[in-house]
Amino acid sequence: MDSTISVSKGCFVFKGAAEGKKGGAIKRKLKDDNATNLQTQISKQPFYSTYTDTWRSLEIHIDQLQSQSYTKTLEDVVQYVENECIVGNTDTYDMEEIVPAAALLTGVNQPDHLEQFATLTQRILEKMSASVCMLQSRDCSTLKSAVETMVYNFIECAQERPPQSDLEDEDTEKRERKRLRRTQCNMRQLVHWYRRKYIKPYHNKDNEDDGVDDEEEHSPHAKQRTKRSHALVVILPDFECFNTTILQDLILILSAYYAHLPFVLIFGVATSVSAVHNALPYHVTSKVKLCVFKTQTAPVCLNEILERVILSPKYAFHLSGKAFKFLTHIFLYYDFSIHGFIQGYKYCLMEHFFQGNAYALCSNYTASLNQIKNLSHEDVECIRRLLSFRPYVESINDCKRIIAILTDDNYLKKKLPQLLRDCHIHFMLLRIFLEFLTVLTGDLPKCPLGKQRRELYSFCLSKELRDQPEFKECWQMLSFMSKDEFVSKVSKAISVTEDFLHSEIVDLELAEDCMTTVNEKLQALKDLLTKVVMSGMDEKSPTNSTAAPSTPATPEANKQKFTSRQDLKEHLLQMSKQHNKPSSEYAQSVAQTLLYIQNEIIIKYMAPLTRSPPLHELFVYSDVSTVRRHIIGAPRAALHMALNNPHYYLQCKCCQLSESNQLLATLPDLSVAYKLHLECGRMINLFDWLQAFRSVVDDIDNEQEQVDPQIQARFTRAVAELQFLGYIKMSKRKTDHATRLTW
Amino acid sequence: MDVCKTITEKFPCRKKIVKELINLISYDEEMFPNAIHIHGHTGTGKTTIIKHLLKESVRRNNENVFNVAFVNCVESYSSRILFENIAETLCSENAEEVKVENLKDFVERLRQLKTEDTRYIIALDNAERLRDMEANVLPSILRLQELSGLNLCVILITQLPLEKFYCKTSIDEPIIVYFPQYTKSETLKILSADFKNAQNLLISQLQRNKTENLEQKIDVINTVSRDFFNNYLNLFLGVFYKACRDLSELKITARKCFTYYMTPILEGNVDMSDVSRLWRCVAGQLRTALMQVYIRNGQPKSGAELNDKDSVKIAQSLELPYYGKYLLIAAFIASYNSSKEDKRLFVKNHGKRRKRMQAVNAKAKVAEKMSTYIGPKSFSVDRLLAIFYAILEEKVGLTCNLLSQISTLVNLKLLSFVSGENSMDGTSRLQCTVGLEFIVCISQVVGFNVRQYLCDFN
Numbered sequence A: 001m002d003s004t005i006s007v008s009k010g011c012f013v014f015k016g017a018a019e020g021k022k023g024g025a026i027k028r029k030l031k032d033d034n035a036t037n038l039q040t041q042i043s044k045q046p047f048y049s050t051y052t053d054t055w056r057s058l059e060i061h062i063d064q065l066q067s068q069s070y071t072k073t074l075e076d077v078v079q080y081v082e083n084e085c086i087v088g089n090t091d092t093y094d095m096e097e098i099v100p101a102a103a104l105l106t107g108v109n110q111p112d113h114l115e116q117f118a119t120l121t122q123r124i125l126e127k128m129s130a131s132v133c134m135l136q137s138r139d140c141s142t143l144k145s146a147v148e149t150m151v152y153n154f155i156e157c158a159q160e161r162p163p164q165s166d167l168e169d170e171d172t173e174k175r176e177r178k179r180l181r182r183t184q185c186n187m188r189q190l191v192h193w194y195r196r197k198y199i200k201p202y203h204n205k206d207n208e209d210d211g212v213d214d215e216e217e218h219s220p221h222a223k224q225r226t227k228r229s230h231a232l233v234v235i236l237p238d239f240e241c242f243n244t245t246i247l248q249d250l251i252l253i254l255s256a257y258y259a260h261l262p263f264v265l266i267f268g269v270a271t272s273v274s275a276v277h278n279a280l281p282y283h284v285t286s287k288v289k290l291c292v293f294k295t296q297t298a299p300v301c302l303n304e305i306l307e308r309v310i311l312s313p314k315y316a317f318h319l320s321g322k323a324f325k326f327l328t329h330i331f332l333y334y335d336f337s338i339h340g341f342i343q344g345y346k347y348c349l350m351e352h353f354f355q356g357n358a359y360a361l362c363s364n365y366t367a368s369l370n371q372i373k374n375l376s377h378e379d380v381e382c383i384r385r386l387l388s389f390r391p392y393v394e395s396i397n398d399c400k401r402i403i404a405i406l407t408d409d410n411y412l413k414k415k416l417p418q419l420l421r422d423c424h425i426h427f428m429l430l431r432i433f434l435e436f437l438t439v440l441t442g443d444l445p446k447c448p449l450g451k452q453r454r455e456l457y458s459f460c461l462s463k464e465l466r467d468q469p470e471f472k473e474c475w476q477m478l479s480f481m482s483k484d485e486f487v488s489k490v491s492k493a494i495s496v497t498e499d500f501l502h503s504e505i506v507d508l509e510l511a512e513d514c515m516t517t518v519n520e521k522l523q524a525l526k527d528l529l530t531k532v533v534m535s536g537m538d539e540k541s542p543t544n545s546t547a548a549p550s551t552p553a554t555p556e557a558n559k560q561k562f563t564s565r566q567d568l569k570e571h572l573l574q575m576s577k578q579h580n581k582p583s584s585e586y587a588q589s590v591a592q593t594l595l596y597i598q599n600e601i602i603i604k605y606m607a608p609l610t611r612s613p614p615l616h617e618l619f620v621y622s623d624v625s626t627v628r629r630h631i632i633g634a635p636r637a638a639l640h641m642a643l644n645n646p647h648y649y650l651q652c653k654c655c656q657l658s659e660s661n662q663l664l665a666t667l668p669d670l671s672v673a674y675k676l677h678l679e680c681g682r683m684i685n686l687f688d689w690l691q692a693f694r695s696v697v698d699d700i701d702n703e704q705e706q707v708d709p710q711i712q713a714r715f716t717r718a719v720a721e722l723q724f725l726g727y728i729k730m731s732k733r734k735t736d737h738a739t740r741l742t743w
Numbered sequence B: 001m002d003v004c005k006t007i008t009e010k011f012p013c014r015k016k017i018v019k020e021l022i023n024l025i026s027y028d029e030e031m032f033p034n035a036i037h038i039h040g041h042t043g044t045g046k047t048t049i050i051k052h053l054l055k056e057s058v059r060r061n062n063e064n065v066f067n068v069a070f071v072n073c074v075e076s077y078s079s080r081i082l083f084e085n086i087a088e089t090l091c092s093e094n095a096e097e098v099k100v101e102n103l104k105d106f107v108e109r110l111r112q113l114k115t116e117d118t119r120y121i122i123a124l125d126n127a128e129r130l131r132d133m134e135a136n137v138l139p140s141i142l143r144l145q146e147l148s149g150l151n152l153c154v155i156l157i158t159q160l161p162l163e164k165f166y167c168k169t170s171i172d173e174p175i176i177v178y179f180p181q182y183t184k185s186e187t188l189k190i191l192s193a194d195f196k197n198a199q200n201l202l203i204s205q206l207q208r209n210k211t212e213n214l215e216q217k218i219d220v221i222n223t224v225s226r227d228f229f230n231n232y233l234n235l236f237l238g239v240f241y242k243a244c245r246d247l248s249e250l251k252i253t254a255r256k257c258f259t260y261y262m263t264p265i266l267e268g269n270v271d272m273s274d275v276s277r278l279w280r281c282v283a284g285q286l287r288t289a290l291m292q293v294y295i296r297n298g299q300p301k302s303g304a305e306l307n308d309k310d311s312v313k314i315a316q317s318l319e320l321p322y323y324g325k326y327l328l329i330a331a332f333i334a335s336y337n338s339s340k341e342d343k344r345l346f347v348k349n350h351g352k353r354r355k356r357m358q359a360v361n362a363k364a365k366v367a368e369k370m371s372t373y374i375g376p377k378s379f380s381v382d383r384l385l386a387i388f389y390a391i392l393e394e395k396v397g398l399t400c401n402l403l404s405q406i407s408t409l410v411n412l413k414l415l416s417f418v419s420g421e422n423s424m425d426g427t428s429r430l431q432c433t434v435g436l437e438f439i440v441c442i443s444q445v446v447g448f449n450v451r452q453y454l455c456d457f458n
Ligand SMILES: Nc1ncnc2c1ncn2[C@@H]1O[C@H](COP(=O)(O)OP(=O)(O)OP(=O)(O)O)[C@@H](O)[C@H]1O
Pocket: A094, A095, A096, A097, A283, B010, B011, B012, B013, B014, B040, B041, B042, B043, B044, B045, B046, B047, B048, B049, B158, B159, B190, B247, B248
C-alpha cells in the first residue's frame, strides 16, 4: 500500500479494485504486473475488505430499491406491449399500418435512463417471446444506418441467446452469422430472418422443426396468434436527440412492414408528450398508436435512495453535513443524475476507507469488535491523532489512565469497544430523532428547516441546531399553533418515530439500548402532551371520567387505557377539541413540551459533529474539498492552474513562483506565452508578443534586431499550442494579430 | 367481376374506382398500360385497396401468370434497395440472394424473366420518394414496360398529383386514377361496415378487464343491432365530422367511443332504446375524445390528463436541475435581447444618460417590433455564460457539470445550435426554442423575474 501513498496530488487508479465488474477479456490480458501487485497488496488490507463489504451491501440495497420503484411502470409497459401483440384485442384491429408505441416519460437525465431501459428489456424478454433492439440516436445519423443498426441488432441479439438450439438450428445460425455483414442489413433481411425463425408455415421444410409450436391449443385463432407471437420491440431511449426526419421515415418504414413484422415502439421521452407531437407530423403520428407512461422523477428517486439507503441506520458509514449537502447539491443543481450521485457517494466511501486500517472499524458493531485485535501500532496511533480523541483524553481526570491511553496500545484497545459502542448508538439515536424532528418541522409554513430529511440531516450535523435562527423560527411557529394542531403534530411525530423504531431499528445490533432511550424520551413527551391537552380543562366539571384532573397519576392512567397509539391520538384530539380555550396554562405547557424536546432530544442527541462522541471521525467522512477536487471537473480552472503555475502539477524545483504572475525563464514555453497573453487585451500583436517572450526566455541581453530562430520556433510552437487549447485564434481582420477567446 | 365484388364488399364506396382499376389490369389478352398514377388524400384507402385488390387478383390467377410486387418507397434510402425489393418478389427463385447494383442490372434482370404470357405489376407506395433518387430512376420506372420488354405495369401510389412529378427529363404520361375524399354519407357507410369489429373490440375489452356478469354482458352486446350502431354513428359523426375527415382516425375513435356509449347500457342504467338519454350520457365523453382526436392516446385507462398542449403545463411538469433552469432563462434573455442592451441590463453602474436615450429609442419602436414576437436570435456560448453569471446571485465555478448542462438542454431541444455544433467552444452559436410563457413559468419556480431583464418589458 505504501507505494501509493505519495505527496503528490496525483490520482491513483486501482484497476478492478474499486468495482467488482469484469473488464473485457482484452483488458484483463493487458493488465500489467504492477497493477496486479498493487491490487493484491491493497485487497489484503483490512480496510479494503470492510470497504468492499460496505459497498456491496449498499449497492445491493440501492439496486433493490431502484428496481422496486421502476417496477410499477415497467410492468405497465410490458403489459401494454404484451396486449398489443395479441391480434383482435385492440382498437386498431385490421388496420395494418398502425404501429403500437409507448412513450415513457423518464425525466431529463438521459444517460441514467439506459439502465432503466436495460431493465425494461429484461422484463420484456422474461415475460414474452420477443426480440428487443435498443436504438440510440447516435446510431441513427442517417436512415440507412438506423435501419442497418436496427436489423443488425435484432438478428444479432437473437443469436447471442440461442433458444434451446438443436443441431440443425445451429447450422442455420452459422449460415446466418457467416452471411451477416452490417451493410447487408435491410428490412428485407429482417423479414426473411423473422419468417425463417418464427413463422413456420411460410418456410421451406428443412428448417421447419426448430422452436416450439405450443400455441395451437390456446385459441381457435391459433394461426393468427402464432403469426404475431414473437414481437419485435424497438426502444428509442433518447427520443429528443433523434433527427426528426430520420425518425419519421423510420416510423413509416416500420408501419409499412407492420403487416409482416409485429413491431412495438418504445420512446424514452425526457421532456413531455408534446415532444412526440412536435417531432412527428400528422402523416406519421397517424401511423402510430401512442400510449403514455410516467416514471418517477429523478428527485423523488433520489430522495428515496437517500432516506432508505444512505440515511438508513443499518450502515455505519456517514457523510458529514457538508459532504452530504455537496453531493445532493450536484444532483439538484447540475445534473439530476442518480448514477452520478451514487458514484460520488462511492468515491467518498473509498476516500474514507483509504485513510488507513483504523477505518476498518467503520462497520457494524460486532464486526468492528473483531477488527480491534488486528489493529497495528500505527493504526492505534492513527486513532490517537483523531481530532475528537483529544477532548476525550482531556475529560479523563486520572493521570495514570491518561498516560496509559496515550502510550499503551493494549489499554486503548480495551477501551475501544465502549467508545465504538457510544458512537454507534449516537448515530442511531440521531437517525431516530431525525425522524421525529422531520415530522415536527417538515410541514411548517415556508419550511425554515427544510422539508426533507436530507436537508434537516445536513443541517443538524453541521450546526448547533438550537442556535440557528431557522430553528428559533420553527419553535416560535410551533408555540403559536392551536392546541389541535400542536397536539396532533406532536403525537404524529411520536407515532412516526415509533413506527420507525419498529420497522428499521429492531433488527439491528444495539437496538435494545437505543429503544430504551428513545422510549423513555417519548414516554416523557407523551406525558407532557397529556398535560397540554388537559390544560385549561380544570375549570370544567370532571365529567370526563377518563381524564381526571391533572394529577401526576393522570398520564399513568391514560397510558394504561390506551393500548394503541391510534387510540391515544384520537382521544387526545377529541379532548383538545372539547376544550379549545386558549389559556396561559396551555401556553405554558406547550412551552414546557417544546423545551423538553429542545433540551432532552435535540441538544442531547442531535448534536453537530463538533459535539459528537470521541472517534466519530472513524464513521464520518467530511473531507469535502478532496471530493470536490476529484469529482467535479473544472477543466478551465485546471488548465489555468497548469499554465499559470506549472509547479503545482510538475512539482519541479525550477518553477517555484513567489507570486502567481511572476515570469521565469525556466517555465515551459507554453506557460510563458500564456502568462504574457493574459496581460493583453482582446487583440494581441504577434510581434510584441514575440518580443516579450524573447525578453523572458532569452536571458542574454540582446538589443540586436534579429531574433534567434530557435526562440522564434519555440514561440511559434507555443502559440500554436495555445491556439490548439482554444485560448486564441488568428485574427482575420488584422494581420499579425491574434484574438483572445477567453475572458 | 368477382374480384370487384369481394373488394367492394370489404371496402364500400369505391366501386367505381375498383372497376376502373380492374379494367386496366384485367387479365385478357391486351397489353397492360405502361403506368398508372394513383393519387388522393391521406386515408382515402389507396394503400389498403390496391394491396387487397392485387392480392385478390393473384389469388384468383396462377402466380406464374400474374406476378405482383408491392414496395414501399420510404425504405428505399438507396435505389439499390428499391430494385432489390422489386426483383426479389418478381424473381421468386432463391429469393434471398438477389443482388441488383443499379438500374442497368435491374432492367437486365427483368429482361431475363421474359416469358410469353406472364404479367407483372409493380406497385410503389409513397412514390413521391422516387423523385429524391437518382434522376434517371423515375423516368425509367415509368417506361419499364418498354425497357424490359415484359407485359408489365407500374402503379405509383402517392398523395401528390402528377404535376409534382414532372422533372427535367420529361416523363411519359401515365394513366391517372384519383381517389376522392369520402363524403359524409360515404364515411357513415364505411364506418357502419365496421360494426362487427367494434362489437368484438368491446367483448375483448370486457374479457380483459374481467368484468363481472361477463356472460350476460356479452349477450347484451350480441343483441345490438346494426341500426342501433348506425344511430350511434350518426351521433358520433355529428360531433366529429366537422373536426376530422380522416377515415382511419374516425374509425379508431368511433370504436373507442362505442365502448363509452355502451357502458351505461351494460351497467343496466339506461335502456337501449332510450337514445336521448344515451346521448346525454356520452356527450361529455365525446367532447373530451374530440379534444384528443389526432393525438392518438391509446391510453389503456381513458385518462384525460395527458392533454398537455399548453406550454404552462409542460413547464410545470418539466423537471430541470436548478442551474439548468437558470441556463435556460439566460438563453432566453440572450435570444430576445440584442447584445447592445446587455450592459444596460446587467451592469449595475451603467450611465444614466444612456438609459434615457434608450428610453426615447424604445418609445420610437413600434409595438410590432417587439423582439419577443420576432422570434429568437442566436447568441454565442460566451454570452450565454456571461448572462448566466449575471442573473445568478451565487458564485458557481465554470465546471464540466455546468457546461454539460448546455448540451443537455440542446438534447432536450430546448436550445438548438445555429453554428459550431461539432466543436462547441465559446463562439458556437445557439438559439433558445421555448416561448415566453414557458420561461415565465420556469422562472417562477426558481423565484426569478425574467420580464425585468427583457427589453420589451422595460
Ligand atoms: N372504402 C373503405 N372501406 C373501408 N375502409 C377503408 C376504406 N377506405 C379506407 N379505409 C381504411 O382507412 C384506413 C386508411 O387507409 P390507407 O392507409 O389505405 O390510406 P392511404 O390513402 O394509403 O393513406 P396515406 O396516403 O396516408 O398512405 C385503412 O385502415 C383502411 O382500412
